[in-house]
Amino acid sequence: xxxxxxxxxxxxxxxxxxxxxxxxxPGTSINGNPFPSLLDVTTEDLITGLESGLFTSVDLxxxxxxxxxNSTLHAVTQxxxxxxxxxATLDAERANGTIRGPLxxxxxxxxxxIATADAxxxxxxxxxxxxxxxxxxxxxxxxxxxxxAVILGKTNLSxxxxxxxxxxxxxxxxxxxxxxxxxxxxxxxxxxxSGSGVASSLGLALAALGSETDGSIISPSDANNLxxxxxxxxxxxxxxxxxxxxxxDTVGPMARTxxxxxxxxxxxxxxxxxxxxxxxxxxxxxxxxxxxASLNFSALRGARIGIPRNxxxxxxxxxxxxxxxxxxxxxxxxxxxxxxxxxxVDNTNWPGYDIEPANASTIVLEADFIxxxxxxxxxxxxxxxxxxxxxxxxxxxxxxxxEDYPDRDTAxxxxxxxxxxGQGNTSPEFWSNYTLLQYLAGPLGLTGSLTNYCxxxxxxxxFFASHFPAILGSPVVSxxxxxxxxxxxxxxxxxxxxxxxxxxxPFGLAFMAERFxxxxxxxxxxxxEQRTNVRSKVLxxxxxxxxxxxxxxxxxKKERRAKL
Ligand SMILES: *[C@@H]1O[C@H](CO)[C@@H](O)[C@H](O)[C@H]1NC(C)=O
Ligand SMILES: *[C@@H]1O[C@H](CO)[C@@H](O)[C@H](O)[C@H]1NC(C)=O
Ligand SMILES: *[C@@H]1O[C@H](CO)[C@@H](O)[C@H](O)[C@H]1NC(C)=O
Ligand SMILES: *[C@@H]1O[C@H](CO)[C@@H](O)[C@H](O)[C@H]1NC(C)=O
Ligand SMILES: *[C@@H]1O[C@H](CO)[C@@H](O)[C@H](O)[C@H]1NC(C)=O
Ligand SMILES: *[C@@H]1O[C@H](CO)[C@@H](O)[C@H](O)[C@H]1NC(C)=O
Ligand SMILES: *[C@@H]1O[C@H](CO)[C@@H](O)[C@H](O)[C@H]1NC(C)=O
Ligand SMILES: *[C@@H]1O[C@H](CO)[C@@H](O)[C@H](O)[C@H]1NC(C)=O
Ligand SMILES: *[C@@H]1O[C@H](CO)[C@@H](O)[C@H](O)[C@H]1NC(C)=O
Ligand SMILES: *[C@@H]1O[C@H](CO)[C@@H](O)[C@H](O)[C@H]1NC(C)=O
Ligand SMILES: CC(=O)N[C@H]1CO[C@H](CO)[C@@H](O)[C@@H]1O
Numbered sequence: 001x002x003x004x005x006x007x008x009x010x011x012x013x014x015x016x017x018x019x020x021x022x023x024x025x026p027g028t029s030i031n032g033n034p035f036p037s038l039l040d041v042t043t044e045d046l047i048t049g050l051e052s053g054l055f056t057s058v059d060l061x062x063x064x065x066x067x068x069x070n071s072t073l074h075a076v077t078q079x080x081x082x083x084x085x086x087x088a089t090l091d092a093e094r095a096n097g098t099i100r101g102p103l104x105x106x107x108x109x110x111x112x113x114i115a116t117a118d119a120x121x122x123x124x125x126x127x128x129x130x131x132x133x134x135x136x137x138x139x140x141x142x143x144x145x146x147x148x149a150v151i152l153g154k155t156n157l158s159x160x161x162x163x164x165x166x167x168x169x170x171x172x173x174x175x176x177x178x179x180x181x182x183x184x185x186x187x188x189x190x191x192x193x194s195g196s197g198v199a200s201s202l203g204l205a206l207a208a209l210g211s212e213t214d215g216s217i218i219s220p221s222d223a224n225n226l227x228x229x230x231x232x233x234x235x236x237x238x239x240x241x242x243x244x245x246x247x248x249d250t251v252g253p254m255a256r257t258x259x260x261x262x263x264x265x266x267x268x269x270x271x272x273x274x275x276x277x278x279x280x281x282x283x284x285x286x287x288x289x290x291x292x293a294s295l296n297f298s299a300l301r302g303a304r305i306g307i308p309r310n311x312x313x314x315x316x317x318x319x320x321x322x323x324x325x326x327x328x329x330x331x332x333x334x335x336x337x338x339x340x341x342x343x344x345v346d347n348t349n350w351p352g353y354d355i356e357p358a359n360a361s362t363i364v365l366e367a368d369f370i371x372x373x374x375x376x377x378x379x380x381x382x383x384x385x386x387x388x389x390x391x392x393x394x395x396x397x398x399x400x401x402x403e404d405y406p407d408r409d410t411a412x413x414x415x416x417x418x419x420x421x422g423q424g425n426t427s428p429e430f431w432s433n434y435t436l437l438q439y440l441a442g443p444l445g446l447t448g449s450l451t452n453y454c455x456x457x458x459x460x461x462x463f464f465a466s467h468f469p470a471i472l473g474s475p476v477v478s479x480x481x482x483x484x485x486x487x488x489x490x491x492x493x494x495x496x497x498x499x500x501x502x503x504x505x506p507f508g509l510a511f512m513a514e515r516f517x518x519x520x521x522x523x524x525x526x527x528x529e530q531r532t533n534v535r536s537k538v539l540x541x542x543x544x545x546x547x548x549x550x551x552x553x554x555x556x557k558k559e560r561r562a563k564l
C-alpha cells in the first residue's frame with residue numbers, strides 16, 4: 001500500500017511428406033490468400049487460416065519439418081501417435097461450431113518432463129524412466145488439451161533438466177541425443193529446455209512449453225531468438241512434471257512472439273488442487289487473467305525501470321565475448337526504452353548478489369530434489385526400472401551404458417547424497433540456507449531494489465538474469481534483443497563439443513518484477529518487441545531451416561505414414 005502511494009508519483013502414425021510433388025502442389029496461396037511462413041507463423045495467422053478453411057488442424061499436425069532436422073538438431077524425442085486423430089476431432093468440433101479457444105487445433109510441443117497419460121513417455125531424457133507410466137495427465141497437459149491445443153510431441157532437453165552431471169552439455173540426454181541450435185555451426189542450444197527452444201525457433205510447432213528451475217526457459221529462449229515467459233512459481237501447476245525443486249520449478253511458454261506466449265500462458269495458468277503452490281494465486285477465486293489483454297504498445301511510457309548492474313557488468317565480462325551482449329544492451333536497448341518513454345534508473349544494484357555463499361542455492365535444490373523426485377516416482381503406475389529415490393536413479397545411471405557414465409558423471413546427485421547426507425527439504429540446514437537466500441534475493445536483491453528505487457520493473461541481459469528470480473519464484477519475460485556481431489570470437493562449451501558464442505548467435509533482454517507481475521511484464525516486453533522486431537532480423541542458418549511449408553501439405557494427396 002505504502003509502496004504504491006509512493007510510486008504513484010512516477011509415435012507412430014503420422015503424415016509424412018516424403019517429397020513435394022510440384023504438379024499437385026497447390027502453390028503458396030489459395031483464392032489469393034497466401035499461406036503464412038511456418039518459420040514465423042503466429043497464432044492469429046493460424047486462427048485466420050482455420051476459420052477461412054485455408055487449412056485444417058490435421059494439416060497443422062505437420063511433422064515434415066521435424067523430420068527435416070531430426071538427424072542433425074535432435075530437438076524432438078518423441079511424436080504423439082494420437083496427434084492426427086486429436087486434430088481430426090478438433091476439426092470436426094470446429095465444423096460443428098465448437099471453438100474451445102484461441103489454441104483450438106494449434107500444434108504445441110512440450111518438454112519431455114511434462115507427463116501425459118497417453119502413448120508418450122515422460123523420461124527427462126533418462127532410461128531410468130523409459131516405459132514408466134503416470135496415472136493421469138499432468139494438469140499442464142490437461143489444460144492444453146482442454147484449450148484445444150494438439151500436443152504434437154515431446155522435446156529433448158538437458159537430461160534431468162540439467163540436474164545430474166558436472167560434465168555434461170546443454171541439451172544432451174541419453175534418450176534424445178544432443179540438441180543443436182540453428183543459428184551457428186554446432187551451436188550450444190543452452191538449456192535445459194533446449195529442444196523446446198530449437199523447435200519453437202524453427203517453427204516445428206506454433207510454440208513449445210519448457211520448465212525452469214534457474215534459467216531453463218529464459219536461457220534457451222535467449223539463445224534461440226525466442227520470447228520466453230518464466231512464470232511465477234505457483235502460477236502454473238507442476239503436478240506430474242518431473243521435478244527438481246518445489247520452491248523453484250515452473251512451467252512456461254517459449255514462443256516466437258509475446259502474443260503467442262501470452263496465449264499459451266493464459267491456457268496453462270491456474271489453480272490446481274494437485275499443486276498447492278497454486279493456492280498462492282492472488283486473483284479473486286484464483287481465476288487467472290487473460291494475459292493477451294496485457295499487450296500494450298504504450299506500456300513503457302512513464303515506466304520506471306531499474307538496472308541491477310552489479311549482477312552482470314564487470315571488467316572480466318567486458319573483456320570476454322559476452323561484452324557484445326552488454327554493448328547491445330547499453331547502446332541499443334537502453335536508448336530505445338528511453339525513447340519509448342521509460343525512465344531508466346541505472347545501478348539499482350543487488351548487494352545480496354555479491355555475498356551469496358557459493359553452495360547455498362545448490363544445497364537448497366539438492367535437498368528439494370531428494371524429497372520431490374521421490375514424491376514424483378511414488379506416483380508412477382508403471383516403474384519398469386524400479387527406481388524410487390535419487391539413490392536408485394543414481395545407481396541405475398551408473399550401471400546403464402547408454403547413460404554415458406562415468407564420462408557424464410553424477411556429481412550433482414553425489415553431492416546431494418554423499419556430501420550433504422541425502423537430507424531432504426525438512427532438515428534444519430535446508431531451512432537455514434533457504435531463508436538466507438530469500439533474504440539475499442529479496443530485501444537485499446530484487447524486491448529490495450523495486451521498493452527502494454520505486455521501480456515498476458528491472459531489466460538486464462537475459463544471459464545473466466535467472467538467478468535471483470529463481471530463488472524468489474518471481475517471473476521473468478525474455479524478448480529477443482540482438483545477436484553476436486561479425487568477428488565475435490567463437491568459444492566452446494565446457495566439453496568443447498558445442499559453440500557457445502559466435503557471429504549470429506541470438507540473445508535477449510529480460511524484464512523482471514515481483515511475484516505475479518506477469519501482466520505488467522508482458523505489457524513492457526510487448527512494447528519493446530514491437531519497436532525492435534529483432535526476431536525477424538536474426539535468421540537461422542539455411543542448412544538448419546526446414547523447407548516444408550503449409551502449401552506443401554494442404555491438399556497433398558500422396559501421404560505416407562512413418563514410424564518414429
Ligand atoms: C529422421 O527422419 C528420417 C525420416 O525422414 C529417418 O529416416 C531418419 O532415420 C531419422 N533420423 C534420426 C536420427 O532419427
Ligand atoms: C455437433 O453438435 C451436435 C449438437 O451439439 C452434437 O449432437 C453432435 O454430436 C456434434 N457433432 C460433432 C461431430 O461434434
Ligand atoms: C502441499 O503438497 C505437498 C505435496 O503434496 C504436501 O507435502 C504439503 O504438505 C502440502 N502443503 C500444504 C500447505 O498443503
Ligand atoms: C497502456 O500503457 C499506458 C502507459 O502506462 C497507459 O496509460 C494505458 O492506460 C495503457 N493502456 C491499457 C489499455 O492498459
Ligand atoms: C578474441 O580472441 C583474441 C585471441 O584470443 C583475443 O586477443 C581477443 O581479446 C578476444 N576478444 C574478445 C572480445 O574476447
Ligand atoms: C561446495 O561443495 C563442494 C562439493 O560439491 C565442496 O567441495 C565445497 O567444499 C563446498 N563449499 C562450501 C563453501 O561449502
Ligand atoms: C545397482 O544396480 C545394479 C545394476 O542394475 C544392481 O545389480 C544392484 O542391485 C543395484 N544396487 C542397489 C543398491 O540398488
Ligand atoms: C568430461 O567429458 C570430457 C569429454 O567427453 C572427457 O574427455 C572427460 O574425461 C570428462 N571428465 C571426467 C572427469 O569424466
Ligand atoms: C547450508 O547447508 C550446509 C550443508 O548442510 C550447512 O553446512 C550450512 O551451515 C548451511 N548454511 C547456512 C547459512 O545455513
Ligand atoms: C564451431 O564453429 C566453427 C566455425 O567457426 C566450426 O568450424 C566448428 O566445427 C564448430 N564446432 C565446434 C565444436 O567447434
Ligand atoms: C523425432 C526425433 O527426432 N527423434 C530422434 C530423437 O533422438 C534419437 C537419438 O538421437 C533419434 O534416434 C530419434 O530419431
